[in-house]
Amino acid sequence: MSAGTSAAAEPATLGTRGAGHHGLTLSGYAICLRGVMWREALRFIHQRGRFLSALVRPLVWLVIFAAGWREVLGVSIMPPYHTYILYSTYVVPGLLAMIQFFYGMQSSLSMVYDREMGNMRVLLVSPFPRWFLLVSRLTASMVISVIQCYAFMVLAWLWGVDLPNGGWITVLPALILSGFMLGAMGMVLSSLIRQLENFAGVMNFVIFPLFFASSALYPLWQVQQSSPLLYQVCLLNPFTYAVELARFSLYSTFNPLALAVVLVCTIIFTAAAILAYDPARGLMARRPGAGT
Amino acid sequence: MDGPGLPGLSTSSLAGETPALSVEGVSHAYGERRALDDVSLAVPRGGFVALLGLNGAGKTTLFSLITRLFDTRRGRISVQGFDISRRPGAALAELGVVFQSRTLDLDLTVRDNLLYHAALHGMGRRLARARAEAALEDVALADRARDKARRLSGGQMRRVEIARALVHEPSVLVLDEPTVGLDVASKAAIVDQVRALSRTRGVAVLWATHLLDEIEPGDHVVVLHLGKVLAAGEMSEIIAASGAADLRAAFRALTGAAVPAPETVEEGG
Numbered sequence: 001m002s003a004g005t006s007a008a009a010e011p012a013t014l015g016t017r018g019a020g021h022h023g024l025t026l027s028g029y030a031i032c033l034r035g036v037m038w039r040e041a042l043r044f045i046h047q048r049g050r051f052l053s054a055l056v057r058p059l060v061w062l063v064i065f066a067a068g069w070r071e072v073l074g075v076s077i078m079p080p081y082h083t084y085i086l087y088s089t090y091v092v093p094g095l096l097a098m099i100q101f102f103y104g105m106q107s108s109l110s111m112v113y114d115r116e117m118g119n120m121r122v123l124l125v126s127p128f129p130r131w132f133l134l135v136s137r138l139t140a141s142m143v144i145s146v147i148q149c150y151a152f153m154v155l156a157w158l159w160g161v162d163l164p165n166g167g168w169i170t171v172l173p174a175l176i177l178s179g180f181m182l183g184a185m186g187m188v189l190s191s192l193i194r195q196l197e198n199f200a201g202v203m204n205f206v207i208f209p210l211f212f213a214s215s216a217l218y219p220l221w222q223v224q225q226s227s228p229l230l231y232q233v234c235l236l237n238p239f240t241y242a243v244e245l246a247r248f249s250l251y252s253t254f255n256p257l258a259l260a261v262v263l264v265c266t267i268i269f270t271a272a273a274i275l276a277y278d279p280a281r282g283l284m285a286r287r288p289g290a291g292t
Numbered sequence: 293m294d295g296p297g298l299p300g301l302s303t304s305s306l307a308g309e310t311p312a313l314s315v316e317g318v319s320h321a322y323g324e325r326r327a328l329d330d331v332s333l334a335v336p337r338g339g340f341v342a343l344l345g346l347n348g349a350g351k352t353t354l355f356s357l358i359t360r361l362f363d364t365r366r367g368r369i370s371v372q373g374f375d376i377s378r379r380p381g382a383a384l385a386e387l388g389v390v391f392q393s394r395t396l397d398l399d400l401t402v403r404d405n406l407l408y409h410a411a412l413h414g415m416g417r418r419l420a421r422a423r424a425e426a427a428l429e430d431v432a433l434a435d436r437a438r439d440k441a442r443r444l445s446g447g448q449m450r451r452v453e454i455a456r457a458l459v460h461e462p463s464v465l466v467l468d469e470p471t472v473g474l475d476v477a478s479k480a481a482i483v484d485q486v487r488a489l490s491r492t493r494g495v496a497v498l499w500a501t502h503l504l505d506e507i508e509p510g511d512h513v514v515v516l517h518l519g520k521v522l523a524a525g526e527m528s529e530i531i532a533a534s535g536a537a538d539l540r541a542a543f544r545a546l547t548g549a550a551v552p553a554p555e556t557v558e559e560g561g
Protein backbone atom coordinates (compact mmCIF):
# COMPACT_ATOMS: atom_id res chain seq x y z
CA MET A 1 0.00 0.00 0.00
CA SER A 2 2.95 2.25 0.45
CA ALA A 3 4.90 0.97 -2.47
CA GLY A 4 6.29 4.34 -3.39
CA THR A 5 8.06 4.99 -0.13
CA SER A 6 8.99 1.68 1.37
CA ALA A 7 12.00 0.76 -0.71
CA ALA A 8 13.63 4.13 -0.22
CA ALA A 9 12.83 4.25 3.48
CA GLU A 10 14.54 0.97 4.23
CA PRO A 11 18.06 1.20 5.49
CA ALA A 12 20.63 -0.14 3.08
CA THR A 13 22.50 -2.16 5.66
CA LEU A 14 21.40 -4.21 8.57
CA GLY A 15 21.61 -2.92 12.09
CA THR A 16 24.46 -3.57 14.43
CA ARG A 17 22.66 -6.57 15.87
CA GLY A 18 20.47 -9.27 14.44
CA ALA A 19 21.28 -10.49 10.98
CA GLY A 20 24.18 -8.09 10.65
CA HIS A 21 26.85 -10.46 11.82
CA HIS A 22 25.26 -13.90 11.79
CA GLY A 23 23.17 -13.37 8.74
CA LEU A 24 22.17 -15.15 5.59
CA THR A 25 25.62 -16.09 4.40
CA LEU A 26 26.39 -19.40 2.75
CA SER A 27 27.73 -20.76 6.03
CA GLY A 28 24.55 -19.49 7.68
CA TYR A 29 22.53 -21.66 5.31
CA ALA A 30 24.73 -24.64 6.16
CA ILE A 31 24.26 -24.00 9.88
CA CYS A 32 20.51 -23.76 9.44
CA LEU A 33 20.32 -27.02 7.47
CA ARG A 34 22.53 -28.74 10.01
CA GLY A 35 20.36 -27.43 12.85
CA VAL A 36 17.17 -28.77 11.27
CA MET A 37 18.78 -32.16 10.67
CA TRP A 38 20.27 -32.26 14.13
CA ARG A 39 16.88 -31.59 15.71
CA GLU A 40 15.25 -34.32 13.63
CA ALA A 41 17.98 -36.75 14.68
CA LEU A 42 17.58 -35.81 18.36
CA ARG A 43 13.84 -36.33 18.18
CA PHE A 44 14.37 -39.62 16.46
CA ILE A 45 16.72 -40.78 19.18
CA HIS A 46 14.40 -39.59 21.93
CA GLN A 47 11.33 -41.25 20.48
CA ARG A 48 12.44 -44.84 20.51
CA GLY A 49 8.87 -46.07 20.42
CA ARG A 50 8.35 -44.39 17.11
CA PHE A 51 11.51 -45.93 15.71
CA LEU A 52 10.52 -49.38 16.86
CA SER A 53 7.02 -49.16 15.45
CA ALA A 54 8.47 -47.95 12.17
CA LEU A 55 10.56 -51.13 12.09
CA VAL A 56 7.93 -53.52 13.42
CA ARG A 57 5.37 -52.49 10.80
CA PRO A 58 7.33 -53.71 7.73
CA LEU A 59 8.61 -56.68 9.72
CA VAL A 60 5.05 -57.81 10.33
CA TRP A 61 4.50 -57.74 6.60
CA LEU A 62 7.71 -59.58 5.90
CA VAL A 63 7.55 -62.19 8.63
CA ILE A 64 3.83 -62.93 8.68
CA PHE A 65 2.26 -61.74 5.45
CA ALA A 66 5.08 -62.83 3.16
CA ALA A 67 5.40 -66.16 4.94
CA GLY A 68 1.70 -66.78 4.44
CA TRP A 69 1.89 -66.04 0.75
CA ARG A 70 5.19 -67.75 0.20
CA GLU A 71 3.71 -70.93 -1.22
CA VAL A 72 0.82 -69.25 -2.98
CA LEU A 73 2.74 -66.58 -4.79
CA GLY A 74 5.89 -67.73 -6.45
CA VAL A 75 7.36 -64.92 -8.49
CA SER A 76 8.51 -65.91 -11.92
CA ILE A 77 11.62 -64.61 -13.60
CA MET A 78 11.14 -60.96 -14.47
CA PRO A 79 13.48 -57.99 -14.50
CA PRO A 80 15.47 -57.15 -12.46
CA TYR A 81 15.51 -60.74 -11.17
CA HIS A 82 17.50 -63.39 -13.00
CA THR A 83 16.08 -66.39 -11.19
CA TYR A 84 12.87 -67.45 -9.55
CA ILE A 85 12.62 -65.60 -6.26
CA LEU A 86 10.76 -66.12 -3.05
CA TYR A 87 7.87 -63.85 -2.31
CA SER A 88 9.69 -62.46 0.75
CA THR A 89 12.43 -61.24 -1.56
CA TYR A 90 9.88 -59.65 -3.84
CA VAL A 91 8.21 -57.54 -1.14
CA VAL A 92 11.35 -55.98 0.36
CA PRO A 93 11.52 -52.97 -2.03
CA GLY A 94 7.82 -52.31 -1.49
CA LEU A 95 8.34 -52.35 2.24
CA LEU A 96 11.30 -49.99 1.93
CA ALA A 97 9.06 -47.52 0.10
CA MET A 98 6.38 -48.02 2.71
CA ILE A 99 8.83 -47.16 5.51
CA GLN A 100 9.72 -43.95 3.74
CA PHE A 101 6.14 -43.05 3.00
CA PHE A 102 5.07 -43.64 6.59
CA TYR A 103 7.92 -41.61 7.94
CA GLY A 104 7.37 -38.76 5.48
CA MET A 105 3.68 -38.55 6.32
CA GLN A 106 4.25 -38.86 10.02
CA SER A 107 6.96 -36.26 10.08
CA SER A 108 4.96 -33.72 8.05
CA LEU A 109 1.67 -34.28 9.78
CA SER A 110 3.10 -34.20 13.26
CA MET A 111 4.60 -30.82 12.48
CA VAL A 112 1.34 -29.30 11.46
CA TYR A 113 -1.21 -30.86 13.72
CA ASP A 114 -1.60 -31.60 17.39
CA ARG A 115 0.54 -29.85 19.91
CA GLU A 116 3.37 -29.67 17.43
CA MET A 117 1.83 -27.00 15.26
CA GLY A 118 4.11 -24.69 17.19
CA ASN A 119 7.21 -26.32 15.75
CA MET A 120 6.21 -25.38 12.24
CA ARG A 121 5.77 -21.79 13.34
CA VAL A 122 9.14 -21.74 15.05
CA LEU A 123 10.67 -23.01 11.81
CA LEU A 124 8.86 -20.47 9.66
CA VAL A 125 9.91 -17.38 11.65
CA SER A 126 13.50 -18.13 10.76
CA PRO A 127 14.91 -15.39 8.52
CA PHE A 128 15.97 -17.91 5.89
CA PRO A 129 13.82 -18.22 2.78
CA ARG A 130 10.86 -20.46 3.27
CA TRP A 131 11.72 -22.79 0.39
CA PHE A 132 15.08 -23.42 2.04
CA LEU A 133 13.49 -24.16 5.41
CA LEU A 134 11.06 -26.63 3.86
CA VAL A 135 13.77 -28.34 1.79
CA SER A 136 15.91 -28.57 4.94
CA ARG A 137 13.01 -30.21 6.69
CA LEU A 138 12.56 -32.63 3.80
CA THR A 139 16.25 -33.46 3.78
CA ALA A 140 16.18 -34.18 7.50
CA SER A 141 13.20 -36.52 7.26
CA MET A 142 14.70 -38.18 4.17
CA VAL A 143 17.93 -38.98 6.04
CA ILE A 144 16.05 -40.53 8.94
CA SER A 145 13.87 -42.58 6.59
CA VAL A 146 16.95 -43.91 4.78
CA ILE A 147 18.46 -44.94 8.12
CA GLN A 148 15.24 -46.78 8.92
CA CYS A 149 15.37 -48.50 5.55
CA TYR A 150 18.87 -49.79 6.22
CA ALA A 151 17.89 -50.97 9.69
CA PHE A 152 15.03 -52.89 8.08
CA MET A 153 17.30 -54.35 5.41
CA VAL A 154 19.62 -55.68 8.10
CA LEU A 155 16.68 -57.33 9.87
CA ALA A 156 15.36 -58.75 6.58
CA TRP A 157 18.80 -60.14 5.82
CA LEU A 158 18.97 -61.72 9.28
CA TRP A 159 15.55 -63.21 8.61
CA GLY A 160 17.06 -64.93 5.63
CA VAL A 161 15.96 -62.72 2.77
CA ASP A 162 18.45 -62.85 -0.05
CA LEU A 163 19.78 -59.37 -0.83
CA PRO A 164 22.53 -58.95 -3.44
CA ASN A 165 25.79 -57.67 -2.01
CA GLY A 166 26.20 -54.70 -4.34
CA GLY A 167 22.58 -53.72 -3.78
CA TRP A 168 23.33 -52.36 -0.32
CA ILE A 169 25.17 -49.48 -1.98
CA THR A 170 23.35 -49.08 -5.27
CA VAL A 171 19.98 -48.78 -3.53
CA LEU A 172 21.15 -45.69 -1.62
CA PRO A 173 20.61 -43.07 -4.36
CA ALA A 174 17.17 -44.57 -5.04
CA LEU A 175 16.22 -44.35 -1.37
CA ILE A 176 17.47 -40.76 -1.15
CA LEU A 177 15.36 -39.74 -4.12
CA SER A 178 12.24 -41.64 -3.10
CA GLY A 179 12.70 -40.32 0.45
CA PHE A 180 12.45 -36.79 -0.94
CA MET A 181 9.46 -37.65 -3.11
CA LEU A 182 7.44 -39.36 -0.40
CA GLY A 183 8.38 -36.73 2.19
CA ALA A 184 7.31 -33.93 -0.14
CA MET A 185 4.08 -35.79 -0.84
CA GLY A 186 3.47 -35.92 2.90
CA MET A 187 4.16 -32.23 3.22
CA VAL A 188 1.73 -31.30 0.47
CA LEU A 189 -0.96 -33.51 1.98
CA SER A 190 -0.33 -32.06 5.42
CA SER A 191 -0.95 -28.56 4.16
CA LEU A 192 -4.01 -29.39 2.06
CA ILE A 193 -6.04 -31.95 3.88
CA ARG A 194 -7.65 -30.57 6.97
CA GLN A 195 -9.90 -33.52 7.65
CA LEU A 196 -7.12 -36.03 8.00
CA GLU A 197 -6.08 -34.84 11.40
CA ASN A 198 -5.35 -38.22 12.84
CA PHE A 199 -2.94 -40.71 11.53
CA ALA A 200 -5.52 -43.49 11.25
CA GLY A 201 -7.42 -41.41 8.72
CA VAL A 202 -4.27 -40.86 6.71
CA MET A 203 -3.54 -44.60 6.78
CA ASN A 204 -7.00 -45.50 5.50
CA PHE A 205 -7.38 -42.86 2.86
CA VAL A 206 -3.87 -42.19 1.65
CA ILE A 207 -1.20 -44.71 2.61
CA PHE A 208 -3.09 -47.99 2.17
CA PRO A 209 -4.71 -47.14 -1.20
CA LEU A 210 -1.37 -46.00 -2.60
CA PHE A 211 0.39 -49.01 -1.13
CA PHE A 212 -2.10 -51.62 -2.35
CA ALA A 213 -2.58 -50.06 -5.79
CA SER A 214 1.10 -50.37 -6.59
CA SER A 215 3.69 -52.98 -7.42
CA ALA A 216 4.72 -53.22 -3.76
CA LEU A 217 2.90 -56.46 -2.96
CA TYR A 218 2.40 -58.11 -6.34
CA PRO A 219 3.99 -57.88 -9.78
CA LEU A 220 2.03 -55.67 -12.12
CA TRP A 221 1.63 -58.38 -14.78
CA GLN A 222 -0.34 -60.40 -12.26
CA VAL A 223 -2.48 -57.39 -11.47
CA GLN A 224 -3.10 -56.92 -15.18
CA GLN A 225 -4.39 -60.46 -15.52
CA SER A 226 -6.91 -60.08 -12.73
CA SER A 227 -7.98 -56.46 -13.22
CA PRO A 228 -6.96 -54.31 -16.18
CA LEU A 229 -8.49 -51.29 -14.45
CA LEU A 230 -6.44 -51.74 -11.30
CA TYR A 231 -3.42 -52.23 -13.52
CA GLN A 232 -3.99 -48.78 -15.04
CA VAL A 233 -4.37 -47.28 -11.57
CA CYS A 234 -1.10 -48.88 -10.50
CA LEU A 235 0.63 -47.42 -13.54
CA LEU A 236 -0.59 -43.94 -12.61
CA ASN A 237 0.48 -44.28 -9.00
CA PRO A 238 3.82 -42.56 -8.29
CA PHE A 239 4.35 -44.94 -5.39
CA THR A 240 4.72 -47.79 -7.93
CA TYR A 241 7.74 -46.04 -9.42
CA ALA A 242 9.34 -45.42 -6.02
CA VAL A 243 9.01 -49.17 -5.38
CA GLU A 244 10.37 -50.12 -8.78
CA LEU A 245 13.26 -47.68 -8.50
CA ALA A 246 14.25 -49.31 -5.20
CA ARG A 247 13.73 -52.82 -6.65
CA PHE A 248 15.93 -52.25 -9.70
CA SER A 249 18.62 -50.36 -7.77
CA LEU A 250 18.77 -53.14 -5.24
CA TYR A 251 19.86 -55.37 -8.10
CA SER A 252 22.17 -52.70 -9.49
CA THR A 253 19.94 -52.34 -12.55
CA PHE A 254 19.02 -49.00 -14.06
CA ASN A 255 15.31 -48.31 -14.58
CA PRO A 256 15.09 -45.05 -16.53
CA LEU A 257 11.29 -44.81 -16.44
CA ALA A 258 11.12 -45.23 -12.66
CA LEU A 259 13.93 -42.74 -12.20
CA ALA A 260 12.27 -40.19 -14.48
CA VAL A 261 8.87 -40.49 -12.80
CA VAL A 262 10.30 -40.28 -9.28
CA LEU A 263 12.47 -37.34 -10.25
CA VAL A 264 9.60 -35.41 -11.85
CA CYS A 265 7.25 -36.22 -8.97
CA THR A 266 9.86 -35.09 -6.46
CA ILE A 267 10.16 -31.75 -8.21
CA ILE A 268 6.38 -31.32 -8.53
CA PHE A 269 5.59 -32.29 -4.93
CA THR A 270 8.41 -30.16 -3.53
CA ALA A 271 7.27 -27.16 -5.55
CA ALA A 272 3.69 -27.77 -4.42
CA ALA A 273 4.78 -27.98 -0.77
CA ILE A 274 6.68 -24.70 -1.08
CA LEU A 275 3.65 -23.11 -2.72
CA ALA A 276 1.33 -24.45 -0.04
CA TYR A 277 3.45 -22.87 2.70
CA ASP A 278 3.99 -19.64 0.79
CA PRO A 279 2.55 -16.87 2.94
CA ALA A 280 1.06 -15.08 -0.05
CA ARG A 281 -0.54 -18.01 -1.84
CA GLY A 282 -0.68 -20.71 0.77
CA LEU A 283 -3.75 -22.04 2.39
CA MET A 284 -2.55 -21.12 5.85
CA ALA A 285 -4.02 -17.65 5.45
CA ARG A 286 -7.51 -19.05 5.11
CA ARG A 287 -7.30 -20.89 8.36
CA PRO A 288 -8.43 -18.70 11.20
CA GLY A 289 -6.72 -19.56 14.42
CA ALA A 290 -3.90 -21.46 12.78
CA GLY A 291 -1.21 -21.69 15.36
CA THR A 292 -3.24 -21.12 18.46
CA MET B 293 6.41 7.57 10.27
CA ASP B 294 3.11 7.16 12.05
CA GLY B 295 0.28 6.09 9.88
CA PRO B 296 -3.02 7.88 9.79
CA GLY B 297 -5.53 7.25 12.50
CA LEU B 298 -2.94 6.79 15.18
CA PRO B 299 -4.05 9.06 17.97
CA GLY B 300 -1.72 9.52 20.85
CA LEU B 301 1.29 7.65 19.54
CA SER B 302 2.92 10.53 17.73
CA THR B 303 4.96 11.42 20.77
CA SER B 304 8.19 13.34 20.48
CA SER B 305 10.26 10.22 21.15
CA LEU B 306 9.11 8.88 17.83
CA ALA B 307 9.76 11.95 15.76
CA GLY B 308 12.36 11.49 13.09
CA GLU B 309 13.13 7.91 14.10
CA THR B 310 12.01 4.73 12.36
CA PRO B 311 9.94 2.80 14.90
CA ALA B 312 11.22 -0.64 15.86
CA LEU B 313 7.89 -2.12 14.79
CA SER B 314 5.44 -0.33 12.58
CA VAL B 315 2.03 -1.55 11.45
CA GLU B 316 0.30 0.74 8.97
CA GLY B 317 -3.23 0.41 7.70
CA VAL B 318 -3.28 -3.39 7.92
CA SER B 319 -6.45 -5.33 7.14
CA HIS B 320 -6.96 -9.08 6.95
CA ALA B 321 -9.94 -11.30 6.28
CA TYR B 322 -10.56 -15.04 6.56
CA GLY B 323 -12.88 -15.46 3.62
CA GLU B 324 -15.84 -13.24 4.46
CA ARG B 325 -14.90 -12.66 8.06
CA ARG B 326 -12.90 -9.53 8.64
CA ALA B 327 -10.35 -10.11 11.37
CA LEU B 328 -8.42 -6.84 11.10
CA ASP B 329 -9.67 -3.55 9.74
CA ASP B 330 -7.18 -0.78 8.95
CA VAL B 331 -5.00 -1.40 12.00
CA SER B 332 -2.06 0.90 12.66
CA LEU B 333 0.33 1.00 15.57
CA ALA B 334 3.98 1.68 16.26
CA VAL B 335 6.42 0.48 18.89
CA PRO B 336 9.30 2.94 19.37
CA ARG B 337 12.85 1.62 19.72
CA GLY B 338 13.29 0.21 23.19
CA GLY B 339 9.65 1.00 24.02
CA PHE B 340 6.95 -1.12 25.61
CA VAL B 341 3.51 -1.16 24.00
CA ALA B 342 0.59 -3.16 25.35
CA LEU B 343 -1.91 -4.40 22.80
CA LEU B 344 -5.11 -4.70 24.79
CA GLY B 345 -8.02 -6.67 23.43
CA LEU B 346 -10.44 -9.42 24.30
CA ASN B 347 -10.21 -12.86 22.76
CA GLY B 348 -11.27 -12.56 19.14
CA ALA B 349 -10.14 -8.94 18.90
CA GLY B 350 -7.66 -9.92 16.17
CA LYS B 351 -4.46 -10.03 18.23
CA THR B 352 -3.37 -13.47 17.03
CA THR B 353 -4.16 -12.58 13.43
CA LEU B 354 -1.99 -9.49 13.78
CA PHE B 355 0.81 -11.65 15.20
CA SER B 356 0.47 -14.06 12.28
CA LEU B 357 0.95 -11.13 9.93
CA ILE B 358 3.87 -9.66 11.88
CA THR B 359 5.59 -13.08 11.92
CA ARG B 360 4.73 -13.61 8.24
CA LEU B 361 2.74 -16.77 8.64
CA PHE B 362 0.36 -15.00 6.29
CA ASP B 363 1.18 -12.33 3.78
CA THR B 364 0.08 -8.80 4.53
CA ARG B 365 -2.31 -8.05 1.68
CA ARG B 366 -3.59 -4.67 2.79
CA GLY B 367 -1.24 -2.32 4.57
CA ARG B 368 2.39 -2.48 5.55
CA ILE B 369 4.33 -3.99 8.44
CA SER B 370 7.99 -3.26 9.04
CA VAL B 371 10.54 -4.26 11.64
CA GLN B 372 13.45 -1.85 12.15
CA GLY B 373 12.45 -0.30 8.83
CA PHE B 374 12.50 -3.62 6.94
CA ASP B 375 9.23 -4.33 5.17
CA ILE B 376 8.07 -7.81 6.19
CA SER B 377 6.80 -8.58 2.68
CA ARG B 378 9.74 -7.17 0.72
CA ARG B 379 12.62 -7.96 3.04
CA PRO B 380 11.31 -10.85 5.13
CA GLY B 381 14.75 -12.20 5.99
CA ALA B 382 16.04 -8.91 7.36
CA ALA B 383 12.78 -8.22 9.19
CA LEU B 384 12.56 -11.67 10.79
CA ALA B 385 16.21 -11.48 11.86
CA GLU B 386 15.28 -8.42 13.95
CA LEU B 387 12.19 -10.05 15.42
CA GLY B 388 11.84 -12.26 18.49
CA VAL B 389 8.54 -14.07 18.88
CA VAL B 390 6.74 -15.72 21.77
CA PHE B 391 3.65 -17.46 20.42
CA GLN B 392 0.48 -17.93 22.38
CA SER B 393 0.62 -21.69 21.94
CA ARG B 394 3.43 -23.64 23.54
CA THR B 395 6.18 -24.12 20.99
CA LEU B 396 9.05 -25.77 22.85
CA ASP B 397 10.15 -29.16 21.64
CA LEU B 398 9.28 -31.18 24.75
CA ASP B 399 11.62 -34.08 23.97
CA LEU B 400 14.64 -31.82 23.68
CA THR B 401 16.55 -30.24 26.53
CA VAL B 402 16.08 -26.58 27.32
CA ARG B 403 19.49 -25.78 25.88
CA ASP B 404 18.92 -27.84 22.73
CA ASN B 405 15.70 -25.90 22.13
CA LEU B 406 17.70 -22.67 22.24
CA LEU B 407 20.51 -24.05 20.09
CA TYR B 408 18.01 -25.21 17.47
CA HIS B 409 16.56 -21.73 17.35
CA ALA B 410 20.07 -20.24 17.05
CA ALA B 411 20.77 -22.56 14.11
CA LEU B 412 17.56 -21.38 12.45
CA HIS B 413 19.11 -17.92 12.61
CA GLY B 414 22.36 -19.16 11.08
CA MET B 415 24.33 -18.68 14.27
CA GLY B 416 27.55 -20.65 14.70
CA ARG B 417 27.86 -23.20 17.50
CA ARG B 418 30.17 -21.31 19.84
CA LEU B 419 28.27 -18.04 19.64
CA ALA B 420 24.98 -19.92 20.00
CA ARG B 421 26.12 -21.64 23.19
CA ALA B 422 27.27 -18.39 24.75
CA ARG B 423 24.06 -16.60 23.80
CA ALA B 424 21.87 -19.46 24.99
CA GLU B 425 23.59 -19.46 28.35
CA ALA B 426 23.26 -15.69 28.73
CA ALA B 427 19.61 -15.75 27.69
CA LEU B 428 18.81 -18.47 30.22
CA GLU B 429 20.53 -16.46 32.93
CA ASP B 430 18.39 -13.47 32.00
CA VAL B 431 15.26 -15.48 32.79
CA ALA B 432 16.85 -17.14 35.84
CA LEU B 433 16.75 -20.66 34.38
CA ALA B 434 20.43 -21.32 33.74
CA ASP B 435 20.34 -24.26 36.15
CA ARG B 436 17.66 -26.02 34.08
CA ALA B 437 19.59 -25.95 30.80
CA ARG B 438 20.13 -29.71 30.71
CA ASP B 439 16.59 -30.66 31.67
CA LYS B 440 14.10 -31.88 29.12
CA ALA B 441 11.60 -29.14 28.33
CA ARG B 442 8.86 -31.60 29.32
CA ARG B 443 9.96 -31.39 32.95
CA LEU B 444 9.42 -27.64 33.26
CA SER B 445 6.35 -25.96 34.70
CA GLY B 446 4.13 -23.82 32.48
CA GLY B 447 5.70 -20.62 33.72
CA GLN B 448 9.22 -21.95 33.25
CA MET B 449 8.41 -23.02 29.69
CA ARG B 450 7.22 -19.52 28.93
CA ARG B 451 10.42 -18.06 30.33
CA VAL B 452 12.47 -20.45 28.18
CA GLU B 453 10.44 -19.32 25.17
CA ILE B 454 11.26 -15.72 26.04
CA ALA B 455 14.95 -16.60 26.39
CA ARG B 456 14.79 -18.41 23.06
CA ALA B 457 13.20 -15.41 21.38
CA LEU B 458 16.15 -13.28 22.55
CA VAL B 459 19.00 -15.64 21.54
CA HIS B 460 19.51 -13.91 18.19
CA GLU B 461 19.40 -10.48 19.92
CA PRO B 462 16.39 -9.07 18.09
CA SER B 463 15.45 -5.41 18.25
CA VAL B 464 11.79 -6.23 18.68
CA LEU B 465 10.12 -8.81 20.89
CA VAL B 466 6.47 -9.63 20.28
CA LEU B 467 4.52 -11.73 22.77
CA ASP B 468 1.02 -13.04 22.16
CA GLU B 469 -0.82 -13.43 25.49
CA PRO B 470 2.32 -14.77 27.19
CA THR B 471 0.74 -15.22 30.62
CA VAL B 472 -2.39 -17.13 29.63
CA GLY B 473 -2.92 -20.18 31.78
CA LEU B 474 -0.27 -19.28 34.36
CA ASP B 475 -0.63 -18.81 38.10
CA VAL B 476 -0.30 -15.37 39.66
CA ALA B 477 3.32 -15.77 40.75
CA SER B 478 4.61 -17.05 37.38
CA LYS B 479 2.65 -14.35 35.65
CA ALA B 480 4.24 -11.61 37.73
CA ALA B 481 7.71 -13.09 37.16
CA ILE B 482 7.23 -13.04 33.42
CA VAL B 483 5.86 -9.50 33.29
CA ASP B 484 8.74 -8.25 35.44
CA GLN B 485 11.39 -10.11 33.46
CA VAL B 486 10.19 -8.86 30.10
CA ARG B 487 10.02 -5.28 31.35
CA ALA B 488 13.52 -5.59 32.79
CA LEU B 489 14.85 -7.06 29.54
CA SER B 490 13.23 -4.28 27.59
CA ARG B 491 15.03 -1.75 29.79
CA THR B 492 18.44 -3.42 30.01
CA ARG B 493 18.70 -4.71 26.46
CA GLY B 494 16.81 -1.88 24.82
CA VAL B 495 14.45 -4.32 23.14
CA ALA B 496 11.17 -2.93 21.87
CA VAL B 497 8.24 -4.99 23.16
CA LEU B 498 4.74 -5.53 21.80
CA TRP B 499 2.82 -7.27 24.55
CA ALA B 500 -0.62 -8.58 23.61
CA THR B 501 -2.96 -9.19 26.51
CA HIS B 502 -6.51 -9.07 27.73
CA LEU B 503 -5.42 -8.54 31.34
CA LEU B 504 -5.43 -5.01 32.65
CA ASP B 505 -3.21 -5.79 35.63
CA GLU B 506 -0.30 -6.36 33.25
CA ILE B 507 -0.41 -2.74 32.14
CA GLU B 508 1.43 -0.03 34.07
CA PRO B 509 0.45 3.65 34.20
CA GLY B 510 3.30 4.85 31.96
CA ASP B 511 2.73 2.22 29.25
CA HIS B 512 1.61 2.91 25.76
CA VAL B 513 -1.63 1.07 25.20
CA VAL B 514 -3.35 0.18 21.94
CA VAL B 515 -6.95 -0.93 22.37
CA LEU B 516 -7.96 -3.45 19.71
CA HIS B 517 -11.58 -4.50 19.49
CA LEU B 518 -13.24 -6.60 16.77
CA GLY B 519 -10.34 -5.95 14.44
CA LYS B 520 -10.23 -2.17 14.89
CA VAL B 521 -7.95 0.11 16.88
CA LEU B 522 -10.30 2.10 19.11
CA ALA B 523 -7.70 4.06 21.03
CA ALA B 524 -3.95 4.37 21.33
CA GLY B 525 -1.73 6.35 23.63
CA GLU B 526 -0.45 6.49 27.17
CA MET B 527 -2.73 4.82 29.64
CA SER B 528 -3.53 8.13 31.36
CA GLU B 529 -4.38 9.77 28.02
CA ILE B 530 -6.77 6.99 27.11
CA ILE B 531 -8.48 7.22 30.48
CA ALA B 532 -8.71 11.01 30.23
CA ALA B 533 -9.99 10.93 26.66
CA SER B 534 -12.78 8.53 27.54
CA GLY B 535 -13.75 10.50 30.65
CA ALA B 536 -13.64 7.34 32.74
CA ALA B 537 -12.15 6.82 36.17
CA ASP B 538 -9.76 3.97 35.32
CA LEU B 539 -8.61 1.83 32.40
CA ARG B 540 -11.27 -0.79 33.07
CA ALA B 541 -14.03 1.78 32.80
CA ALA B 542 -12.33 3.39 29.81
CA PHE B 543 -12.16 0.01 28.06
CA ARG B 544 -15.83 -0.59 28.75
CA ALA B 545 -16.74 2.86 27.48
CA LEU B 546 -14.72 2.36 24.30
CA THR B 547 -15.79 -1.17 23.44
CA GLY B 548 -19.09 -1.63 25.19
CA ALA B 549 -17.63 -4.87 26.54
CA ALA B 550 -16.35 -5.66 30.00
CA VAL B 551 -12.76 -6.74 30.57
CA PRO B 552 -12.63 -10.07 32.34
CA ALA B 553 -11.82 -9.65 36.00
CA PRO B 554 -8.27 -10.80 36.80
CA GLU B 555 -9.35 -13.57 39.16
CA THR B 556 -11.51 -15.27 36.54
CA VAL B 557 -8.88 -15.64 33.87
CA GLU B 558 -6.36 -17.97 35.46
CA GLU B 559 -7.42 -20.91 33.36
CA GLY B 560 -6.74 -18.90 30.24
CA GLY B 561 -8.97 -18.11 27.37
